[in-house]
Amino acid sequence: MIKTPYLLFLGDAPDQLAAKVAQGIKDWRPENAVGQYRMDGCKADLGLADMTLQEAKDAGAKTLVIGVANRGGVISQEWKKVLVMALEEGFDLASGLHNLLKDEPDLVAVAEATGQELHDVRIPEVEYPIANGKKRTGKRCLAVGTDCSVGKMYTALAMDKEMRERGMKSTFRATGQTGILITGDGVPLDAVIADFMAGSVEYITPDNDEDHWDLIEGQGSLFHVSYSGVTMALIHGGQPDALILSHEPTREHMRGLPDYQQPSLEVLRDTALALAKVANPACQVIGVSVNTQHMSEGDATSYLAQIEEDMGIPATDPFRFGAGKLVEALAVI
């Protein structure tokens, strides 16, 4: 678990998009973001207070989070000067970069000397158990997609926010690096060893209050041949009570697989529900989340209305129209 709140390190980000992890933290957990640290030439700006390490420390920040992609896959010497100073000032470091903090001997040495922690959220920090399939208390919701990268994480985060605002008990359960940095906790499921995948999902969604919802971040797709095993482990390890179908209607083929087409929402519904019932016979498909960013508002509205008519369950784009419909659909379970 990563100590919060954070100082968000934007480094020398070449543009706003390069800082999308930091943006996600600020958007979804503003209480975790006390300020931003920008180096000379940084072209990103989150609209947070620019802080020195000392100012952030005084404001209560515990971890410097690398919220920006690095260029060329290398942690530059300019970055390292800041990272070393941060360790010496008493910050932990957290990163989702491909090249690990723990693979940098100088950072490791300073972290050891100062007693600070290095968190590489691409790598599991826990020895997960093998799944035992035992029924757990509390409720769980999982988004499953017709494809990868169709808005499953966004859907879960938006529902979690809506539920908290309504005074419902909910926890977003991160299963990927961005989600882990946003919340400070979770499992990097794509990096877990095969035998422990479902067990890791059980581990992050333990027994809870009967009226508490875990909103589990989805990964991959049952219909994406590269990653379907990861999705399967989420469905069986998460033993969801509620499934949400996620879709992006304008894709010409499955992401990264030119020879593969997305399934229909009906096929996704029937396939995912049958598999989910193995672990939880009471599971229901309660709604549809559509990423309509490439559609006009009129097209999006009529597309969603058509889904509702065809399938008889609520459909929305939580980014465009809010997650209220999906949260209301959860409430009946």
Next chain:
Amino acid sequence: MIKTPYLLFLGDAPDQLAAKVAQGIKDWRPENAVGQYRMDGCKADLGLADMTLQEAKDAGAKTLVIGVANRGGVISQEWKKVLVMALEEGFDLASGLHNLLKDEPDLVAVAEATGQELHDVRIPEVEYPIANGKKRTGKRCLAVGTDCSVGKMYTALAMDKEMRERGMKSTFRATGQTGILITGDGVPLDAVIADFMAGSVEYITPDNDEDHWDLIEGQGSLFHVSYSGVTMALIHGGQPDALILSHEPTREHMRGLPDYQQPSLEVLRDTALALAKVANPACQVIGVSVNTQHMSEGDATSYLAQIEEDMGIPATDPFRFGAGKLVEALAVI
């Protein structure tokens, strides 16, 4: 890839069952087994020639395979004396033990000094790619089970043997440690990192002759919540042309999961086939393999006949009645 043929190390096996890996090698790849090495007190006997290291070397053996379970999870000093001598005599070592050869500093040091290889088949030795889903030439068959440990490996090995005897082109593709030791090659799928599972299955079943069959060793079950993700990766990475349904009819619950029941063969057929068609629309379910070891011969025969009547596909117990029926069913694809 492990160099063959082998000298099979039985150590101080307390009984025959402790040497079941060595027995599997001798049963399925007798050409890989030039002899056995037994220490004082060994209670197992494969019926192979007892050889000294020098005799085995002269007979062409390249690798000493630990074909026996060790007691207490420790590689004893008595074993180590033999293992070190074997390295010094020019043998590689191969092991499927939980405690790794590579975690024993003395063995590592001698292996480095002698230039010999240590193979721990529980650990992947390859950096596998992410699956690309591209259609490959040649044909592939996969056994999928109603549960774990219902005879999927045995079915594939028996079919491979039968096909070779009939002059058909086939290769058993190991996905678990015993299978890897038997054949000298394969992927320890349960130890692969999630994102690379399907890619590792693609890797071990590459393009081949149009009339060549890969007989892929199955793992887990779509209905076993602990391991279903591994099975999913086999179905999508393997892109099988033919599925075989494997079943053990006398189980009272799923292996290790007292609250879970096995699905019917019909449910397994429909679930696995629909998922397999994502990667290979031409896939067919061609037969049923039943482990009847806990049934009388009469009961087994009538049980198999009933399946054939109900499902309209051949059903057999390949251990009891041979794999001929399944191989003949493949031939029509």
